Amino acid sequence: CPPIFDNLLCWDEVPADTLVRQHCPGYYKGFVTTEYAYKRCTENGTWYSLPNKTRPWTNFTLCQPPRGTFTTGVKVEKNLRLLYTTGYGLSLFCLVIAVIIMFFCRQVLTFSLIPCASDSGVGFHAPFVFTRTIARLQRRRSSLLTAFHNSRPSCKWHWECRLIVSLFHFTICACHMWIFIEGLYLYMLIHKPFYTGRKGVSFYIILGWTLPVLNIIPWVIVKTTLENIYCWTVQENAYYFWILKGPGIIVIFVNIFFFVDIIRMLCMRMRSRDQHNGQSYRYVEKLTKFILVLIPLFGVTYIAFYAVQEKEGHTNIPYLYAEMTYNSFQGFILSFLFCFLNEDVHKELQRVWHRRKNRMGDHLMLTRSTLFSSWKKTSYPPHRAHSNFHSSQEHVHDHRTVERLIDRSDDLYKHALKRNAVELDKTDV
Incomplete structure (x- = not known):
């Protein structure tokens, strides 16, 4: 039987009519690592499949955790897949419409409360669109790898799958970095409005796409040299994954600092200005509403997710549902907050x-x-x-x-x- 990858374990080439086994993988939550998973090569040189099934089957029965939690995990996995498929699909559709509207309304007010939305709308929304596309490609990696491994003598190298996983992590890094770029732009707009207005948003767009590249390159180098196993989806050494996770947490804390400082500046301006002046009060009110919507949406929620840590050997199911719901429907929320419900966009369209x-x-x-x-x-x-x-x-x-x-x-x-x-x-x- 040829070498094959069953999404959990890599099985080498074995003679016909052979029963092989491996230790249950420890990177799968809840598996009993002291037990074995079995796979049978039939007499005709093909891997055993269940009746009425064409895909080869691996016996993970002994790896199952007690009390039927494995069956519960399968059900949860199906629900999460349906949830993120619906959420990312809806987000992708709404974001594409929002980007088209932003391009169509490039003449939105010169000093708008969304000053970079019309000019850098593509740079701000594209990470979410790319995340959805790469996620769909990643879901197909199993079928691609199966056909790829059948034509190779071993399953040690499959750079196509690793490329897809790297692109997926790149889009996640891009989302986090664009959170930082948006907060930085607002911070500069409050403290140095004239300088920021003259400089434009080109610098921030370039910075927003450069930082994710600088973040993903060290991780790729470490995975290639120190942990070049499977499809780079297995994190045997958790410290390596902090190369990606660490900068994301740092930029979120920096955004919290931006949020507090911007609120402080707004309070000072509201005290110094005449609140009976309609135009000034309207400007401060709209700017306050925009910041209160933007910064907590991208900062505080992520901090709450990072604060909830999973216990060893136990998966927090409500945490998974909450995080997956927020991540998948994030683009949908953004498109409504900054485009479909935006008064300036409505006026420009009219x-x-x-x-x-x-x-x-x-x-x-x-x-x-x-x-x-x-x-x-x-x-x-x-x-x-x-x-x-x-x-x-x-x-x-x-x-x-x-x-x-x-x-x-x-x-x-x-x-x-x-x-x-x-x-x-x-x-x-």
């Missing part, structure tokens, strides 16, 4: 719609006047010589009418643009 509607109305008016003028000229052709003079006068009159209509259309269009600009300036103020 402004674009009215602008297009006015342009279509002016164009339709000009087309009608031109067609009417052409109809008049073709309806009264010059039949007699003595009417040439009157025909030429009528032609000149129609031509002047068309010119007046064109000028009127241009004036209407300019007036509409000026009106929109005045509304935009009022909103900016």
